[in-house]
Amino acid sequence: MAVATTLMLLGIGMKGAIPLGIASGLLNLLPFLGLAFSLALPLAAAILQFNTPGPYIVITLTIVFLHVVSANLLIPKFIATRVSIGPVAATVGILFWGWLWGVMGLLLAVPLTAFVKLVADLHPSLGHLSNMLALTPRPIPHWVRYGETTVKRAIPYLSGRLKMKPIGSV
Numbered sequence: 001m002a003v004a005t006t007l008m009l010l011g012i013g014m015k016g017a018i019p020l021g022i023a024s025g026l027l028n029l030l031p032f033l034g035l036a037f038s039l040a041l042p043l044a045a046a047i048l049q050f051n052t053p054g055p056y057i058v059i060t061l062t063i064v065f066l067h068v069v070s071a072n073l074l075i076p077k078f079i080a081t082r083v084s085i086g087p088v089a090a091t092v093g094i095l096f097w098g099w100l101w102g103v104m105g106l107l108l109a110v111p112l113t114a115f116v117k118l119v120a121d122l123h124p125s126l127g128h129l130s131n132m133l134a135l136t137p138r139p140i141p142h143w144v145r146y147g148e149t150t151v152k153r154a155i156p157y158l159s160g161r162l163k164m165k166p167i168g169s170v
Contacts (some may be wrong), residue, residue: 001066005066094106097112
């Protein structure tokens with residue numbers, strides 16, 4: 001995003017194109033307000049440099065096009081495969097974290113929901129929560145379905161079978 005925006009700004013002859021392009025490309029990644037912020041910065045700088053509407057149209061169309069491509073193709077392709085949270089989980093996460101923390105919760109909703117899913121993936125007893133948040137659910141291990149009482153009953157049985165001989169004994 002930053003490279004494409006910088007190249008476009010250099011192409012229309014804008015002064016300060018490199019820092020403006022980098023800032024605009026990074027601002028475009030903000031949820032909800034990213035497009036507005038990434039448009040406002042170069043357009044504000046263009047007001048000081050251009051008198052004709054041509055550069056404003058090029059800036060607006062290029063940044064909107066880059067935003068649509070990144071938001072609908074690139075970000076889901078690269079991030080969704082690593083995070084693997086479902087769209088319903090992301091929506092519920094946005095609602096929950098936005099309710100809990102307001103605007104900051106809205107900005108951090110998807111990463112926080114992905115973090116909750118990561119923690120749920122690491123602990124087998126949270127497999128049900130992980131599957132609720134997942135894009136594609138995984139099968140729950142057989143022993144998790146029977147609860148803690150079955151595991152507690154199995155531990156003495158398993159520990160009796162796995163007793164080790166002391167070192168040095170034959």
